[in-house]
Amino acid sequence: MEDNPDFGPPIVCQHFDLQAGLIRENAERIAREDQGLHPDEDEHELELPTPPSNSPTPTSILTASSPTLSRVQKKKLKKREHEHKKRQADARLADDDPLPPTPTPSVLAKAAAASPLHVPFSATDFRSSKPRWTGLQTPLEHPLLAYARDVEFLKSHMQYADWAGEKTHAILDSTGHIIGSLIAPPLPGKAWTPVNDDATAAMRLAREEMSFPADACHHRRAYDDEQGFPAAIDGFGFGGGRTDVGNFKMSARHRRAMDKLIARPSIRRTATYGYGPFQALCYPIHSQYYRTTRELRKKHPGLRRLFPRSPFAALTANLGPHSVSPPHADHGNATDGMCLISALGHFDPDKGGHLVLWDYNLIIRFPPGCSILIPSTVVTHSNTPIQAGEERFSLIQYSAGGLFRWAANGFKSDVAWAATASEEDVAAREQARQARWATALKKFSLLKDVKMGNYAGRVRAELWAEAEAGDISDLTDVENEGGDGDDEEEEPLPKKIRCA
Ligand SMILES: [Fe+2]
Numbered sequence: 356m357e358d359n360p361d362f363g364p365p366i367v368c369q370h371f372d373l374q375a376g377l378i379r380e381n382a383e384r385i386a387r388e389d390q391g392l393h394p395d396e397d398e399h400e401l402e403l404p405t406p407p408s409n410s411p412t413p414t415s416i417l418t419a420s421s422p423t424l425s426r427v428q429k430k431k432l433k434k435r436e437h438e439h440k441k442r443q444a445d446a447r448l449a450d451d452d453p454l455p456p457t458p459t460p461s462v463l464a465k466a467a468a469a470s471p472l473h474v475p476f477s478a479t480d481f482r483s484s485k486p487r488w489t490g491l492q493t494p495l496e497h498p499l500l501a502y503a504r505d506v507e508f509l510k511s512h513m514q515y516a517d518w519a520g521e522k523t524h525a526i527l528d529s530t531g532h533i534i535g536s537l538i539a540p541p542l543p544g545k546a547w548t549p550v551n552d553d554a555t556a557a558m559r560l561a562r563e564e565m566s567f568p569a570d571a572c573h574h575r576r577a578y579d580d581e582q583g584f585p586a587a588i589d590g591f592g593f594g595g596g597r598t599d600v601g602n603f604k605m606s607a608r609h610r611r612a613m614d615k616l617i618a619r620p621s622i623r624r625t626a627t628y629g630y631g632p633f634q635a636l637c638y639p640i641h642s643q644y645y646r647t648t649r650e651l652r653k654k655h656p657g658l659r660r661l662f663p664r665s666p667f668a669a670l671t672a673n674l675g676p677h678s679v680s681p682p683h684a685d686h687g688n689a690t691d692g693m694c695l696i697s698a699l700g701h702f703d704p705d706k707g708g709h710l711v712l713w714d715y716n717l718i719i720r721f722p723p724g725c726s727i728l729i730p731s732t733v734v735t736h737s738n739t740p741i742q743a744g745e746e747r748f749s750l751i752q753y754s755a756g757g758l759f760r761w762a763a764n765g766f767k768s769d770v771a772w773a774a775t776a777s778e779e780d781v782a783a784r785e786q787a788r789q790a791r792w793a794t795a796l797k798k799f800s801l802l803k804d805v806k807m808g809n810y811a812g813r814v815r816a817e818l819w820a821e822a823e824a825g826d827i828s829d830l831t832d833v834e835n836e837g838g839d840g841d842d843e844e845e846e847p848l849p850k851k852i853r854c855a
Contacts, residue, residue, distance in 0.1 A: 455642035458635040458810060466635030467806045469525040469536065472516055472852065474715040478528045478799050481690070481714075481733035495684070495735040497713045503682050506709060506739040509718045513711070515851045520722040522855035525636055525802045526715065532799040533636050535712070536728040537719065537854065538629045551724035553621035555699045558748035561587065562674040564612035576680040584678045589613050590669035591651070591658045593757040599768075600651060600761060602659045603669065616672065617661055626670070626750050627662050629695045629726040637728070638810045639798040640693055641666055644754055647762050654766050667695065667752040675700065676746040679738035682713055685731040689756040691795030694731035698723050700747035707741035723747070732756065
């Protein structure tokens, strides 16, 4: 990666005319869009936010008024419905709180129990665009890319994580930073199967209820020579040279089908159970997502919120029935961010549907009903094909990098910002740009910090002021790891790792 001309060292002072650069970049984006090309990552049209409408309330699969239930069952369901309403009310209150929420003790305990999954990669090698808000469009060069669909070949030539989907794992880089996570569903084994079955049926129904033109199945996240799959995008974004943030546009027919899909309890459960692990394992990144989406919604109350407590701005529903993607990176998303992928469907996860993380040289068994968190902007990823007659769907949650840039500009586009910026503003912005990558890398948490309860990754000096030395001995160990005096040779990683 050092040979890649697009990937310069993290902090280099170079003089250039920022305002002219921004205007040029914006003009190029609009020109690409006018030519019908993808202007940025968000190739879907945006609409200006409208005041919030009454979003559909989630309907239970069964309700307490159902005549087929016994009195005891009705009582239990009523209690569950009451608890669900209370959680929703709490979520609404949390949205009004300017401070990012702190992980609950149970979420922290589960995150602290995450098993490490070491990969031979350093977060300093993440590939980013020069302004550091989004990723690179140039593909990763990997010697095995030609074998992307050959699952057995990849298993024998890459590190293979044989994940059963029963335990949560943190993917760690060479210095112990969390650069991804395999997130187990909240119910073990077969107890989660009915949720996956219902969510799969919901995805199938959404596909039937929407209507797609013939070419909608073919895009850069689908193999050219296969049947492809359509995708529906909801939520909000920013990009394409436009001047404001907005909700993704969709037809009334798609809107109805999408509202029904995201209101389905099984879809909500699948999409949201990863939020807790995301918050506890990647607290600085989660907080940044939380703060920015909250600020954006305050600024534009019409921006759509998809799920309670969601830190993400957007959702892509890959509507199958064969949702598998060739190697790609989602370069329009936030560079120092995370994307939550939830797999659904009925397929044999030993034979297909694996997630391949090319930068990490890692192939992961990815069972239906499970979720994986990855920095999809800077990591080239793909799926292995599923078998004929099987079906695979996926839910992808993410935020566009342009949203963070727009918020950092004081809620305006680069061009609008440049039009009113003073020389001092321009100088300060350039300084911030140079520091952004180093700052971004610090947002990846250390698993050792999470395990000792320091999920926010506070520096040792702060902790010394509040704690006894014994409380932070683990942190001292972390700091010593990889230090100048540490010349121990790293043991080679095992080829195959069995993950519960
Ligand atoms: Fe992707």
